[in-house]
Amino acid sequence: MTEFSEMTQTAESGRPPSFFRICRREIWSDKFAFISLVFLVILFLYIFIAASQVDPDGVVRVNLRKINGSPEPGHLLGFDPSGRDMYTQLIVGARNSVSIAAGIAAICCIFGTLIGLFAGFFGGWVDNIVMRVVDFFSMLPILMIVIVIVSLIPSYTVITLVWVLAAFYWMFDARLTRAKTLQQSNLDYVSAAKTLGTPNWKIMFTQVLPNIASIVIVNLTLNLAGLMGVETGLTFLGFGLPFSSPSLGAHLANARTLGPLLMTRWWIWLPSALLIVIMMLCINFIGQAFKRAADARQRIG
């Protein structure tokens, strides 16, 4: 019934429903995406609030008698191989991994979208140069180069890691935005705006950008999941976050030291592994729903 009244409303106002309204309808009609969204919001709120409540000294407090200690009252997830409380490590690690992935995704999205918008809108030699640079970056073995750079930087922090990774992942966003902008700039509304004498920057940001925004948002969501995987992998190899900052990848790296005790000492790696899978799964479900919302042919709702 509400859907019907929504439809009549949009029909009366003569405007197509906005992307956010379509997204809402799409998520509402896809059970998995809806559950994922609710679950993810609660999970993120819990992680961020709990992590802010953790006493900063408690994160690095080591109990030498409890190295690899099993779960006990007060320490529900036991202790890691350095004798630190695993639950605190998990919460702070999850917050770090999520924030880093979000940071990289945001930087890539901003720069990639701007560069793609310029290349696609102006076309010609601007486009040619930008695309050659993008081609160059996409042929690099990214993981290996990032590892070399990380090992060369003398004093590196979380912020450095975010920028290094962003420097090698922006071109995926740029390529997508460029392709979409190219499509849009051949449409009549852009020619009309040009004929009316609207300045280029105004057409780009007030007319083309809103039209490709849905694709950008879809991509941002899906990137978030991908980048969490990248960060985990890098930290697992020992080239991600510094040892002093907990991260989900570091917990998985601890699992390597266990050998055949992998299953008996599950508390060291299993919660982190499950958390990564659950978070990436939820983000992917939501991203897929956004993707369908952005593409009229695939919509369910």
Place this chain on the structure above:
Amino acid sequence: MWKTIVRRILILIPQMFVLSVFLFLLAERMPGDALTGMIDPTTTRPERLEELRHQYGFYDPWHVKYTRWIGNAVRGDFGRSFYHKLPVTRIIADRAANTFWLGLLTVLLIYLIAIPLGITSGRFHDKPPDRAISFYSYFAMATPTIVLALFLIPLFAFRLGWFPFGGSVDPRAFSQGGIHYFLSRLHHMLLPAMTAALVSTAYIIQYLRSEIVDYEQSDFVTTARSKGVPQRQIYSRHIFRNALIPVASFVGYSITGVLSGSVLLETIYSYPGMGELFVSSITLRDYPVANALILLFAVLVVTGTLLSDIILRIVDPRLKIK
């Protein structure tokens, strides 16, 4: 056809040049020089070391050094490893075959899993089989290789003991040779290859599914239906053939993906391939090896992408270069 290939290769030349300059400048920032792998600083006088450095051109301007480096690299000479005290080319050559076979097995497994699942998913879309397969592909997309390995290793290597953990061949089988050697190699590769394949299938499955669903609504299928072509033949002769065309060209991209994944995969499984060599040489600060590996991987990635494009042109002649 040939025009396309030649053109693509011509575009590659400036790209490879920029990459080599970039890598060279990175290498310049790395600690150590050509003498580090050959001379023990504790037994050589510092003056003699400086003299040798001048002689080998350590203080030359960077473009002179670059020309020399790239000249040697083209001839396959990447200098000497600091750690192993051996030519880099020999160390990499020892590992290359291991990565090649593991990669080949992974790509084979990817297609063996993805094509039947993708076809089933598209054929019965929005029905229970499709839902199950979609569920699997969502999980495959959300599980990083490491996490899957951490689930598979305790189950198959420790509890069930079906597969060995780590290494590339059993020492006893190595001495026996022949069929024993081959089987032992395969046995060691199966678990890592399975891990990599299971997480890489999702994209091919989803692509195939959406292609098949799209083709079902296309005009030629409607025509075939109205002519009274049996359902089986519509799928086998009309839809699958068209949908599988682009998938054939994914082979190149799969090679690329498998190669970049080898760094993580080989490290987790302690499999002595090039990816594992890369991580260990970075840890040992053995930069000549690491640098040569990056250059080699870049060349392989480019070749993989080129291969994809060429295959696509061969299987789908409608695509002509503009």
